[in-house]
Amino acid sequence: MSEIALESIVVSFGLLIDQQLINLMQNYRFYIIIVFLIGAVACVKETGQESPSNTDEVSFANLEIPNDFDFSTTQNIHLKINSDNFRNNSIYTYYYFDDANNKMTIGRGAHSGTSVYNTHFILPTYVKEIFIQKDAAELQWQIKVAVSSEYVYVNFDENTPLTKTFNRVLPETNNQRKANTCEDYLVATNGQGKSFTIHQEDDYSLTNYPDIERSSWAMAYDQSTGVMYYDVKGKLYKRTLGEATSTLIATIATSSSELNNGYPRMTLKDGKLYVGDGGAYAIIDAETGNVLKNISVTNFPGNKNGGGDLVFDSEGKLYQACSGGLYQLEFNADTTVYNAIRLSADNFPYYLTGIAIDRFDYIYASTNESNSKIIKMDKSDGSFSIVHTLNRKCNDLAAFICSDDDFAGLDSDGDGVNDGFDEYPNDPNLAFNNYNPSSNGFGTYAYEDLYPEVGDYDFNDVIVHYRHNYITNASNKVVKMESKYIAKSVDADYNSGFGIELPFKLDSISSVTGTTITNGLVSLNGKGTEVGVSNDKPVVIVFDNQNAIVSGSDIKSSEEMDMVVTFTSPITTQLLNFEGFNPFIFVLERGREVHLSGKQPTQKFNSDYLNNGADVGSYKTSTNHPWGLSIGHKFHPPKENVDITSAYNNFSLFATSGGVSKANWYTDDSGNRNTQKIHLDN
Structure with a gap:
């Protein structure tokens, strides 16, 4: 290094150094000091002169997030179906195609009469069209409809083209009816x-x-x-x-x-x-x-x-x-x-x-x-x-x-739904499976566990995959909800549990089964919900310690956990209200709850955490960053300490646009994933 360069470094520190002192720099011990000073200068960030090339590596923490954005990747849909023809004994099936062109069945229901058929379900926000299939009178119709708001309206009439001009549906498992030749x-x-x-x-x-x-x-x-x-x-x-x-x-x-x-x-x-x-x-x-x-x-x-x-x-x-x-x-x-x-x-x-x-x-x-x-x-x-x-x-x-004898048992349980459509043909109380997010997919909740401090934003500390099957009767009311959960983690030092605050009252619930309890952090009542919370918003605990139930290497995973919520009397899909579900983890203790952005804690939350960290309320930082994400899809987590914006190339646009852009940031569409920085969870 030249004397001029060394002198400029010294001057930059505001030191008055004469030429004799510069000459002494040849001394070994003094040279060590200068090397230290050079290193200190290299560590100083000059924010006003950042190279434009660094903008590609902006972390999630530095993004400007719209105030009202909750990072949701799903939307609540209210579907209304009217039929001007063949109104009686109609079966409606609704589905969409995902980013990989897989058919994702959402649900099914029966309807008769002149009233409008109503149902509610959750749909990924990137899905812009759904398909409604109507089966009636051994005929079949299908309508594709655009999704542009919460409300979707479909009308079947005499101008709706048929997709099948004869469609007698019989259960394939019933050999007697398969062999019937009438x-x-x-x-x-x-x-x-x-x-x-x-x-x-x-x-x-x-x-x-x-x-x-x-x-x-x-x-x-x-x-x-x-x-x-x-x-x-x-x-x-x-x-x-x-x-x-x-x-x-x-x-x-x-x-x-x-x-x-x-x-x-x-x-x-x-x-x-x-x-x-x-x-x-x-x-x-x-x-x-x-x-x-x-x-x-x-x-x-x-x-x-x-x-x-x-x-x-x-x-x-x-x-x-x-x-x-x-x-x-x-x-x-x-x-x-x-x-x-x-x-x-x-x-x-x-x-x-x-x-x-x-x-x-x-x-x-x-x-x-x-x-x-x-x-x-x-x-x-x-x-x-x-x-x-x-x-x-x-x-x-x-x-x-x-004759009816030729098709004996066409409605075996007498609930008014043909056995070919009835997914529970021998149970008069059950008829149809309906799914969130779909019949063959999982949704994901992904959390940072350092709350109330901000984490590294890899969202891989506690991961919960879920699939809900809300089973309806012939009147399209929900009799029970069968949920499947899988707990996962990449590298979590803290023990965390997981629960969901439900949007309907405790007296609607007859029983809850399937909770996985390994320690004494939570207690359950006779119905299987948590004690000590509001009866207006009961809480189900899925597990109380993910580290006790997960194992593996890159991604630690639990076995599938099956939970069943049975209702006292069947409820409507509107009352079930998946959008009102409030999932959360609790870290090390029951009172340290971590919810999704915009959600509120349960009565078990220790409010002292609000005054001792980065949470300014509703589980947001002062810059609107969350501790949890809800993804209507199976989430492949970033590797440890990898910022989510580095693992998912379009997450930044999704976040800064308030979800308007790149709503499918998590899918395997071209350009979405940086596969070298994520754990592919297949």
């Missing part, structure tokens, strides 16, 4: 003399049979004998389906010349044929062709009573679908007058030619086109969906219907 199908004819069956369970495939007489517009089918009855210009015929010859039964003689010249409507019940055209109806003995009753109709405007067909449901109620929509026809006392009750709100946009009904009392209809459409209809309100288009015209429909 099949509902439609029997059909047209005016060109074609007879055929339509197999809705086999993608609406057709089976052709020998031709019948031409110009037949009305047909009925007796599945007990396999006989078709059909009209040709007032002549009544019968034929066993599949045979090549027909038998003329009679030329009918009703009081209506319109009917006597042929008619478009016919159905069968108890050996009697019910026929109609316009406002004229009659009941005919199927075996003899004798007219048993001539019938008129009231409350049925002529301009709405065109075309269509008749059918009975399983309860013996008579329906007519025609140009004016769907009607129920009620008999008077002596069955000589029908009173028409309109069920549809609108006219049908298609001219209908035939209708039939299946074993679930859903109506199938055909349209008057060269390539007839097959429509499936809800008998309660006439709402419908087009399920298939034939390669021919269809002028009338009837049906072969499997």
